[in-house]
Amino acid sequence: MGAVLRTLLLCSFCxxxxxxxxxxxxxxxxxxxxDAAHGRANATVVVGGLEDAAAVDYVYAQGLVYWSDVSEExxxxxxxxxSGPGTAAAAQTVVVSGLASPDGLACDWLGRKLYWTxxxxxxxxxxxxxxxxxxxxxxxxxxxPRAISLDPGRG
Numbered sequence: 001m002g003a004v005l006r007t008l009l010l011c012s013f014c015x016x017x018x019x020x021x022x023x024x025x026x027x028x029x030x031x032x033x034x035d036a037a038h039g040r041a042n043a044t045v046v047v048g049g050l051e052d053a054a055a056v057d058y059v060y061a062q063g064l065v066y067w068s069d070v071s072e073e074x075x076x077x078x079x080x081x082x083s084g085p086g087t088a089a090a091a092q093t094v095v096v097s098g099l100a101s102p103d104g105l106a107c108d109w110l111g112r113k114l115y116w117t118x119x120x121x122x123x124x125x126x127x128x129x130x131x132x133x134x135x136x137x138x139x140x141x142x143x144x145p146r147a148i149s150l151d152p153g154r155g
Contacts, residue, residue: 026053026067047078047091055105055116055147059129066094068102068116075102075116075131094131104148111152117145124148 021036025043029050032043047053052071058064058080066077075095095102100120107114107129115126115137122142127134138145 024056024058024065026050026056028052028054031056031065031067046080054103057105057107059107059109061109062129064107064129066105066107066114068105070101070103072096073099073102075099075105075114077129094129095127095134103146106148106150108150108152115148115150117148119144119146 023034023036024046025032025034029048030045031047031050031053033046034043046065047067050067051069053067054070056065056067058066063080064077065080066075068075073096074093076091077094078091079089094114095116098121099118101118102116103119104117105115112129113126114129114131115124117124122139122144123136124138124142124145125134125136
């Protein structure tokens with residue numbers, strides 16, 4: 001089974017490197033990757049055994065996959081090997097303190113920042129990709145922010 005998973009991951013990232021559109025998504029218990037161009041029914045599990053993954057984003061240049069887990073009240077990341085066979089590395093917790101319901105997540109790959117929403121604390125926050133230098137951006141007049149999107153090219 002492990003060899004099959006490694007082969008699927010290698011094939012998926014070979015496609016990614018060649019510019020084939022892939023879709024990375026959170027499925028509560030897993031992070032999965034599917035070939036969006038060919039509509040393949042079988043998705044590759046990138047990270048499995050999660051509690052309650054709500055959002056996911058990817059920083060291509062560093063091979064970093066980020067996700068928010070509502071049940072664990074944390075934001076985590078893993079390194080995903082693009083250059084050869086293998087699975088995702090062990091997950092690292094990037095942000096854990098002060099989170100209640102981290103629903104939305106977005107990575108700014110140009111500014112190297114991580115943005116997220118917390119629908120229970122009614123905040124939008126930002127930190128470096130490693131979780132350091134955390135700041136609250138918005139906290140007033142928000143009612144359960146659940147998603148966030150960025151356009152790093154436009155600032």
